[in-house]
Amino acid sequence: MNKWIWALIVIIIVGLGWWAIGFSGNSAQSGTGPIKIGSVLPLTGDAASIGTIDRAAVEIAVAEINAAGGVNGRQLEMIYEDGQCASTAASNAANKLMNADNVIAIIGGLCSTETATFAPAAMQKKVVVISPASSAPNLSQTGKYFFRDYPSDAFQGKFAAEYAYNTLGARKVAVIYHISDWGTGIKNVFETRFKELGGEIVSESGEPQTATDYRTDLTKAKAANPDYIYTPMYPQGDTALMKQASELGIKAKILGADGWDDPQLAKDAKNLGLDILYTTGKTGTTDAFKQKLQQKTKSPDVPVGAPQAYDAVYILANAMKSAGTDPDKLADTIRATKYDGVSGHIEFDQNGDLTVADYVVKRMANGTATVVQ
Amino acid sequence: MDAVPQIVLNIVIAGGIYSLAALGFNVLYSTTRFFDLGYGAYALVGGYAVLCLYKWVGINLELSLLLGVLIAGLTGFLTEKIVYRALRARRASNTVLLIASLGVFTLGQAALAIFFSSQFQSLSRDIASQRLFSIESGVITATQLLILTAAFAVMGILVVVWRYTKFGRAVRAIADDEEVAQTVGIDSERVIGAVYFIGAAVGGIAGIAVGFDMGLQPLGMTILLEAVIAAVVGGIGNMYGSVLGGFLLALVENIGAWQFGGEWKFAFAFAVLILFLLYRPQGILPK
Amino acid sequence: MDYAVHILTMIAITGIAAVSLNLLIGETGLVSVAQAAFAGIGAYGMTLLMLHAGIPFLAAALFSALIAGAIALIIGAIFLSLREVYYVFGTVGLNMIVWAILLNWDSLTRGPLGIPGITRPEVLGISFADNTAFLILCAVVLLAVFAAHYAIMKSNFGRVLHAVREDEEAIAVLGYKTEVYKIVIFVISAALVAFSGSLYATYLSYINPSAFTVNDSIFILAIVILGGLGSAYGAIVGTCMLVGAFEALRFIGFPASIAGDMRQVFYGLILILFMLYLPRGLFGKFRI
CATH class of the missing domain: 3.40.50.2300 (Response regulator)
Structure with a gap:
């Protein structure tokens, strides 16, 4: 009988914990203080060798933007979660970012598996998603708040x-x-x-x-x-x-x-x-960026998604400077972006795909x- | 059919690695008669130990290899002492041991991933420094030849030790009946400890081989499953069986890949395993 | 709150799989590492029926559960001769092969690209597009599965299963056809977990072979071991703990780059420590 009571207590505590997290999360994203952005990348698992380097690219971008004063005086706070290039993990990761951390946008996923899993929920919640590497053709039909600076297969x-x-x-x-x-x-x-x-x-x-x-x-x-x-x-x-x-x-x-x-x-x-x-x-990746990345990761690899992830952060930050954090305005601003990044020239069409897939x-x-x- | 010699060589090359892997696994099985999935972790430890010593600390290659193998062996030895001995003492079923060993594998692999990162790392420095040997219209590199030699050498040594030394006799005695062996004066704990050390060390060799030939990642499931399938199919408990199983598995996988494409390799390997489990669970060669 | 709803939904869906596995491992002693394969069959079956044949969710999910059951019937019969560790290996092989088929049979399953666009169900006129409504649906199904588990175990059938667990030969000598019982429970378990796969598919609106690997089966195994063999309640508690606590780890402050691996470390430790010190699990009546 003891065990049952213990288990019930544990469940109640865990449940209360969730409740508390749920409420604390809602208070974020006021007018001042850091802007929370999420990232879903495979940090462990089969695609981790690519995901960890793409994450480094994001880190570089965030650090640079924050050093230059952030977005309208507010620092960017990037919260990283592990998508593991698998559906369940990506779903849990994105859910935590969107619902517990209340991020404005998500940079990710790397694998189309990840993106295809959480993007629909993100569209419902009106969270902007910019994927640096997901190339599955059907992602073009994802929705208004979805963009990718990597072309469809x-x-x-x-x-x-x-x-x-x-x-x-x-x-x-x-x-x-x-x-x-x-x-x-x-x-x-x-x-x-x-x-x-x-x-x-x-x-x-x-x-x-x-x-x-x-x-x-x-x-x-x-x-x-x-x-x-x-x-x-x-x-x-x-x-x-x-x-x-x-x-x-x-x-x-x-x-x-x-x-x-x-x-x-x-x-x-x-x-x-x-x-x-x-x-x-x-337009391939610039050498300057390659060097920055190699220095940070101590690895010679510059995998797919790294330059795109770097650019994605900048595109998002730039759009936020004029559109703030309102999802609709943000989406429209991003869609109207013309940006020359380290991965090339970036413009989006109405599906959020790159217009120039040259x-x-x-x-x-x-x-x-x-x-x- | 110009491709046949190369396919044969491909099979031989893969078979060499699978045989090494299966041999170590088989050694672990020989006294305690249970399948230690922690083997996957010991193999990874071997590879990563060499990475650490050779590339990071800068110790010369030969010494790094030796130390790597010893460290892998130590990992197996410690696992047996800490985890399996207690379980065996209370006569836990093989399934319990299997599950515990699964825990060891999961834990070991994850620990390595945390420490060494999930990034792919290469052990060998140069990519094109290999001497190539041509056989008919096929090609094999020096490293691959070395691995093959190692597989047969290890097999030979193990067979000799198991069959002709006092230690080998003690191993077989314990396998038959541990209590009786103890009454005859065999220190079963020491022998089993030594067996685990040896088996894990061979696993370390396999892990290092894979690291040199292909590269290191904290993903040991593949090599572990290959070892299990090869050992079981060839005849668990029989050293020759491990080598036979290794080459047979390589044969099935490559023929499957040839006919249907590489993506079905794994499915074929498992289909073969299931067939053997159903119709000849003891494997091809008897104990 | 949304986050809590999501986690509870995942707990409910995984809980169904765990309870179904308990029927196999806990009650009958068949250590299977293939639940994820049947969940995959359920998920893909339901999805293909719903998207290509226009069959509504409930019918599609039930039908795909039947398909999973039929496959389990054949496999269960084939695996009858396997004992103990060999049975475990057999089920691992099964999971691998099913996963390989899901991954490589492009023309049917679209392989690694997965199948997107799975709409939420509409059952009896009620739409479950709202997450909270869907959670309630899952909770109801979980309760139903829990009740089914209870009913099975209280019946004569359940008693025979326990006997098979304890000493199969003894009960066979008494004239019970143990093979039939083992196959039947395997089929039931497969059908139940297949249904959970259908719920999963419709919840995420996208399926992909990555959700149905051997590692996922091992996860459910760990839950049942944690919760304890022979207890459906234990399976649900185990699910709450492993799914819920793992999610909580995100907030403890492990850097995300190792959080995934830290979870693996914990769950490896659970397997080892429970086998060593608590083989009965938390609420189990039996040990493996």
């Missing part, structure tokens, strides 16, 4: 297919991709478009993001004798893939996606003597990547 896959067919003259392509909302998304669009144009997908093989053994995928691709191997993959996988491709003596050339836009990869490619092309956003193709040669087109 629908664009990159199509661009790559057309470039491969028309410019590179490829007719047979083997595909090796990472199974994730981003990789699978691009792969689907690429294959559809490439086949539409008349090309043939001679082999297709997917691996999880954390996989390190691509030998059989490569062997399979090699055996199908493709003109090109299309590889929408993340940087770590790219490193392993390159290494193994060169070990296996793959002669076919590689066409990657923007996951290949990483300075370390260019250096590694030089050592391996591989010919690699990849598609990426038109891509270029870069070639990795001599330790750096240079634009080809």
Whole structure:
């Protein structure tokens, strides 16, 4: 009988705790004091190697803005929560930010999984969401308060297919991709478009993001004798893939996606003597930002989402300077933004997507990547 | 069929790593007869210890490797003393031990993630410093060859120790019946402790191998499950079985990947496990 | 308040899964690590029926629970020969395979892109788009599942399950077909957790294979161990604690970068410490 009473007491205490949090949260966001913004990124789990660096990018932006006086004299308070690149975690994280911390806006998620999970609730609650890396095409239909400064897969896959067919003259392509909302998304669009144009997908093989053994995928691709191997993959996988491709003596050339836009990869490619092309956003990341990021994280990686996250914070801060914290005014102001950031020129269309999803193709040669087109 | 030699080599390369992993796991099983999922943590500890010593502290490679393996072994030894011994003393069922070992794995992995961050880290410095060996139309690197050699060497050493030394006999005696072994004068606690040290150390070697060949992340589930499947399929309790299982698993995974794409690799591995659990739970080779 | 409503909803949904798992582990002694797989089958089944066939929520959820039950029937029969640890491994394999199918069978499930746009249910004319209303719906379902658990365990059927737990051979000798009982409880448990999957899908309006991994199954296992074997009440308390307390950790001040890992540390500790010192869990009647 004792235990039951204990348990009841614990539940009541926890319940009261929630109640208290619920009330304390509501008092925030008055006219003065710091402005609370939330961030949902994968800080642990499979995508953590990207999420932790993107978080650093956000931290840099927030620190810079606050050092320059904040937004209309108010400091930015960024509250970070872990989305773990998984639905349940992202939902809990976003809920805490929106309902307990009462954030004005959320920078995140990284994975489309995260964003797709909490964005609908954010729209209902009128919380502005700017995602720095979620690329699933259907996010375009999310809602009025949703923006992303990273283009939908629908664009990159199509661009790559057309470039491969028309410019590179490829007719047979083997595909090796990472199974994730981003990789699978691009792969689907690429294959559809490439086949539409008349090309043939001679082999297709997917691996999880954390996989390190691509030998059989490569062997399979090699055996199908493709003109090109299309590889929408993340940087770590790219490193392993390159290494193994060169070990296996793959002669076919590689066409990657923007996951290949990483300075370390260019250096590694030089050592391996591989010919690699990849598609990426038109104006790539500025060197100054890359250095800032590398200094802070002590890591050479500049993954997808980092420059975009940095820009997202600035776009939000700038919009708040004129529109304040009212969600509707904020959304309208952001939509009207024209911003030149470290990830390129940013303008939004009525869905919150980038209007300029211009891509270029870069070639990795001599330790750096240079634009080809 | 130009690709066949390479596929075979791919299988051999993967099999080498899986065999090493399975061997360590099998060693842990040999006295106490339960599946210690903490093995996943010991393997990670090995890899991360080397990272710490070699890249951060700057100790030379050979010494770092040795210390890394020893530290991994120590982790297994301590876990046995602190967690499993008490459970075994009160005759806890294998399922209880399994769940406790799951706790060890979860805890160990998370602790490493906190300490070393979840970022992907590479053990080897240079990316293209490998010597390549060509076999027919296939290629294998020096590191991979080394791993393969290590797998067979470890297997050989373990077989010799288990079969021909007094220690090995003590291990088998304890496996058969711990109480009887004690009455004959075998200090079962010391032997079991030593066995855990050895098994975890082999796990450490596997973790280091993966770290060099592919890279380190605080995600040990994959290597753990590969070890379990390979050990069970090949024949749990049999050293040769672990190696056989390792190569067999690599074979199934790569053929599956070849036919259906890499995304189904894991599903195939587990389908094979379930088939064996149903029809031949003792594995291919007998104890 | 909204936050509390959200957490309580997650507790209710997870609680259904925990109570259903208790039927398997607590009452019958079948240690299954596959609840998340059946939740996934329920979630995807309901979603596909609702979105592609226009079937309203309740019917779709019930039907997908039936599908999950049918699959459980087949799997339960196949796994009959597995004992103890091998059974556990079998269920892990099952979860992995189901997850791989959800992830890779693009054309049906859209793979990692998941399925968005799942609307809230309208049952008997009442719309549950409001979060508080939805919480009440979940609480009602949880209560119903709790009642079902109670009813099962009080019946003859339940007594046989307990006997299977304690000594399967003995009761088989007495003429009871233990295989049938084991399969039936496996089916019931799968159907219940599948229903919780449907609630989950309609609550978040989006599903994705990431919610149905082996790790999620292990989480529910930890809840049942914490709450205690053989107690539905314990399962619910365990859910409150693990879900609620973990959320509370956010406010303690661990930096977010390690909060996720700290939770894993705690829950690894729970597994170890409970096995060592409290194998009966908090309210359990049995130990594993």
